[in-house]
Amino acid sequence: MQDNIKIYDMVIIGGGINGTGIAADAAGRGLSVYLCEKDDLANHTSSASSKLIHGGLRYLEHKAFRLVREALAEREVLLNKAPHLIKAMRFILPHRPHLRPAWLIRTGLFFYDHLGKRKKLAESRFISLANAESPLKAEITQGFEYSDCTVDDSRLVVLNAMQAREKGADIQTRTRCIAAQREADYWLIKLENQQGIFQIKAKALVNAAGAWVAQFIQTQLKLQSPYKMRLIQGSHIIVPRLQQDDRAFILQNEDQRIVFVIPYLDQYSLIGTTDREYSADPANVVISHQEIDYLLKVSNDHFKTQLNRTDIISCYSGVRPLYDDASDNPSTITRDYILALSSEQQLPLLSVFGGKITTYRKLAEAALEQLQVFFPKMTGAWTATEVLPGAENLNHLEDLVFEIQHQIADVPLQLAQRWANAYGTRVWRMLNQANSLHDLGHDFGHGLYAKEVDYLVEVEWGMCSDDILWRRSKLGLLFSQSEIANLDEYLVKLQRLRAREDAA
Numbered sequence: 318m319q320d321n322i323k324i325y326d327m328v329i330i331g332g333g334i335n336g337t338g339i340a341a342d343a344a345g346r347g348l349s350v351y352l353c354e355k356d357d358l359a360n361h362t363s364s365a366s367s368k369l370i371h372g373g374l375r376y377l378e379h380k381a382f383r384l385v386r387e388a389l390a391e392r393e394v395l396l397n398k399a400p401h402l403i404k405a406m407r408f409i410l411p412h413r414p415h416l417r418p419a420w421l422i423r424t425g426l427f428f429y430d431h432l433g434k435r436k437k438l439a440e441s442r443f444i445s446l447a448n449a450e451s452p453l454k455a456e457i458t459q460g461f462e463y464s465d466c467t468v469d470d471s472r473l474v475v476l477n478a479m480q481a482r483e484k485g486a487d488i489q490t491r492t493r494c495i496a497a498q499r500e501a502d503y504w505l506i507k508l509e510n511q512q513g514i515f516q517i518k519a520k521a522l523v524n525a526a527g528a529w530v531a532q533f534i535q536t537q538l539k540l541q542s543p544y545k546m547r548l549i550q551g552s553h554i555i556v557p558r559l560q561q562d563d564r565a566f567i568l569q570n571e572d573q574r575i576v577f578v579i580p581y582l583d584q585y586s587l588i589g590t591t592d593r594e595y596s597a598d599p600a601n602v603v604i605s606h607q608e609i610d611y612l613l614k615v616s617n618d619h620f621k622t623q624l625n626r627t628d629i630i631s632c633y634s635g636v637r638p639l640y641d642d643a644s645d646n647p648s649t650i651t652r653d654y655i656l657a658l659s660s661e662q663q664l665p666l667l668s669v670f671g672g673k674i675t676t677y678r679k680l681a682e683a684a685l686e687q688l689q690v691f692f693p694k695m696t697g698a699w700t701a702t703e704v705l706p707g708a709e710n711l712n713h714l715e716d717l718v719f720e721i722q723h724q725i726a727d728v729p730l731q732l733a734q735r736w737a738n739a740y741g742t743r744v745w746r747m748l749n750q751a752n753s754l755h756d757l758g759h760d761f762g763h764g765l766y767a768k769e770v771d772y773l774v775e776v777e778w779g780m781c782s783d784d785i786l787w788r789r790s791k792l793g794l795l796f797s798q799s800e801i802a803n804l805d806e807y808l809v810k811l812q813r814l815r816a817r818e819d820a821a
């Protein structure tokens with residue numbers, strides 16, 4: 318066993334949005350932080366969301382005013398923190414006879430407009446849909462339009478991990494926590510990675526294991542979980558673009574459930590989500606035939622373009638780890654978060670139950686506020702105003718695209734746009750003095766060059782093709798099996814080289 322076991326102020330279990338958000342916040346307040354993720358960053362729920370930064374219009378109906386107010390206000394905070402990843406979007410809510418009366422929807426939207434601070438996002442309005450250009454069926458003649466935002470969810474996680482590292486945190490992926498216990502003065506934490514088993518110590522342990530939060534308390538800590546979890550599966554399908562412009566649709570089905578149809582990347586629409594109880598291993602969640610049929614039916618009930626299974630380009634599923642409020646309907650279980658703190662022997666354990674991508678920053682602030690008493694020297698909240706990596710000196714994304722085209726003369730516009738959206742001003746670090754596509758090295762297909770792959774491995778914890786094609790980018794939608802095999806072969810060589818360099 319190790320002689321010198323390293324001691325951290327805080328060890329965080331889980332590299333989803335909540336773990337990385339807490340890691341960035343804590344490191345920025347001067348704590349020494351270690352985060353372990355058993356798989357890749359955002360490998361689970363944090364890459365399987367509807368990709369919305371939203372107040373949650375339907376949570377108003379459930380009277381979740383605290384959550385909605387906090388989430389609404391976060392939209393503009395996050396827009397400023399990462400304008401390359403987070404974009405304002407208009408949402409169309411078609412009005413159909415089975416819905417609430419128009420005056421009631423108008424009142425709900427009035428609250429939505431005014432409950433949180435709003436400077437950049439336009440207010441809601443009534444719209445006519447009785448025109449030939451509307452992609453909706455002719456009988457849908459009117460509706461409402463309001464604002465929310467979309468986000469590249471998995472990249473938001475990576476940016477938080479990068480910010481945490483830049484503030485001094487140690488972030489380790491493919492590293493599982495297999496046990497932890499309170500010793501006399503520290504948590505003793507046992508971890509396992511490809512090299513074997515090792516231990517670290519911490520003054521505070523944060524359990525941000527998402528769908529595994531309760532299981533982690535019982536199995537790894539051998540303690541009793543203070544709350545029960547409900548795992549609710551949600552699935553999405555990706556189809557060819559249904560809308561002509563860049564507005565999303567929020568469709569309310571006759572069963573009162575809501576389905577979004579969101580413009581996705583350049584040529585697709587993302588349709589989701591479902592809500593169903595889930596009890597198997599969260600790592601193995603996959604879309605069911607019933608969910609596919611449900612999503613297709615809701616879309617076909619509204620849109621002129623009729624879809625069937627063969628139109629589906631891709632799909633994904635995730636589980637919402639929700640705090641069990643004993644609700645009998647999966648759609649109405651609270652989306653709010655609960656932080657459970659136990660502080661036996663002055664060695665805190667803070668567990669995160671529930672939450673949303675939208676509220677991760679506020680959740681992290683609330684977590685650190687609860688832990689402040691154990692770290693009296695810790696500095697105050699800072700994340701509301703400091704931008705995330707890539708948003709430094711970023712004024713207008715179009716200007717950045719123009720500058721990229723100026724630097725790399727032969728770059729196609731679409732590729733310059735993809736880089737600007739993904740990396741913001743960190744694109745210069747990725748391009749690393751390149752002046753032409755030739756300087757970027759081998760082309761793995763669809764505009765993925767060796768230089769970008771190297772950057773994703775060196776800077777963004779990318780290790781295998783899935784990390785790069787599904788979580789650092791969405792190029793997986795375009796890559797063939799043989800292109801994936803080529804990329805994997807290159808990554809294996811790169812990892813070997815890095816291992817040799819580390820050993821030397």
Ligand SMILES: Cc1cc2nc3c(=O)[nH]c(=O)nc-3n(C[C@H](O)[C@H](O)[C@H](O)COP(=O)(O)OP(=O)(O)OC[C@H]3O[C@@H](n4cnc5c(N)ncnc54)[C@H](O)[C@@H]3O)c2cc1C
Pocket residue numbers: 330331332333334335336353354355356357358359360361362363364365366367368369370371492493494495525526527528529533537549550551552590634635636637638669671672673674675676
């Ligand atoms: C279908 C769906 C749609 C959604 N849509 C939205 C939306 O549009 N907007 C929004 O704001 N929110 C949305 N959400 C909610 C949001 O996605 C989640 O609340 C959020 O991603 C949860 O993040 P997390 O960090 O808690 O969990 P996760 O992302 O699951 O991260 C937890 C991590 O802990 C790791 N882990 C577990 N055990 C261990 C261990 N022993 N050692 C090391 N690591 C471990 C796991 O591998 C995992 O990566 C949606 C959720 C779903 C399922």
